Amino acid sequence: MSEALVQVEGVHKVYRRGSAPPIDVLQGLDLTVEPGEFLALMGPSGSGKTTLLNLIGGLDRPTSGRVTVAGTDLTRASGRALARWRARHVGFIFQFYNLLPVLTAARNVELPLLLTRLSRAERRKRVATALDLVGLTDRAGHYPAQLSGGQEQRVGIARAIINDPTILLCDEPTGDLDRETGGEILDLIAALNQRHGKTVIMVTHDPRAAERARRVLQLDKGALVEEAAA
Numbered sequence: 001m002s003e004a005l006v007q008v009e010g011v012h013k014v015y016r017r018g019s020a021p022p023i024d025v026l027q028g029l030d031l032t033v034e035p036g037e038f039l040a041l042m043g044p045s046g047s048g049k050t051t052l053l054n055l056i057g058g059l060d061r062p063t064s065g066r067v068t069v070a071g072t073d074l075t076r077a078s079g080r081a082l083a084r085w086r087a088r089h090v091g092f093i094f095q096f097y098n099l100l101p102v103l104t105a106a107r108n109v110e111l112p113l114l115l116t117r118l119s120r121a122e123r124r125k126r127v128a129t130a131l132d133l134v135g136l137t138d139r140a141g142h143y144p145a146q147l148s149g150g151q152e153q154r155v156g157i158a159r160a161i162i163n164d165p166t167i168l169l170c171d172e173p174t175g176d177l178d179r180e181t182g183g184e185i186l187d188l189i190a191a192l193n194q195r196h197g198k199t200v201i202m203v204t205h206d207p208r209a210a211e212r213a214r215r216v217l218q219l220d221k222g223a224l225v226e227e228a229a230a
Helices: 049-056 079-089 105-115 120-133 149-161 179-194
Strands: 006-015 023-033 038-042 064-069 090-094 167-171 199-203 215-220 223-229
Touching: 006 049, 023 049, 023 223, 038 049, 049 064, 049 167, 049 199, 079 090, 090 149, 105 120, 105 149, 120 149, 149 179, 167 179, 179 199
Parallel strands: 038 199, 038 215, 090 167, 167 199
Antiparallel strands: 006 023, 006 064, 215 223
């Protein structure tokens, strides 16, 4: 068996707010994800799905336990080191596309590359490749307001893959889309997994979306309670 890409060991995440009792969102959770997997995380609101995704993406730290991704112990890395690590290894795809309305599709996709030392010509080449991959070459000069919801999400996906990340973290990527458009986005995410070998972890409430994954895990009250093949 190949070395695990994601290793979550005994992780607790506790939130404290004022005098209210602490909330243990994740309760000693363990999870292993192999390279090339497509994993769906399901469960009711408040079960810890997005919290777990944020820990794997280095956006948050556990209260206790250990999170290792792509050979890096995220619980010990400094804030600056985590930022560099995310830029290299993680592509985020969100329910709401988080595009800057004053930038064209191409410029929105290019944003992560502005933190690199790539030349302008190389950045443009990568942007063109990413937009072609998501089928939006003819929309490169359009602004978000000129795009449909599905097209905006495709721009978000192009931006997520522009740095050739190791892992794609998707938080309800079809939650703001109609069924047909959502299916097209899931086709694209599945293609990134199957044809391009990207490891995908997707949080979703939608059983139809979860069916695209190769493995489905159910979270309830901060614990993994069920595992089922899609």
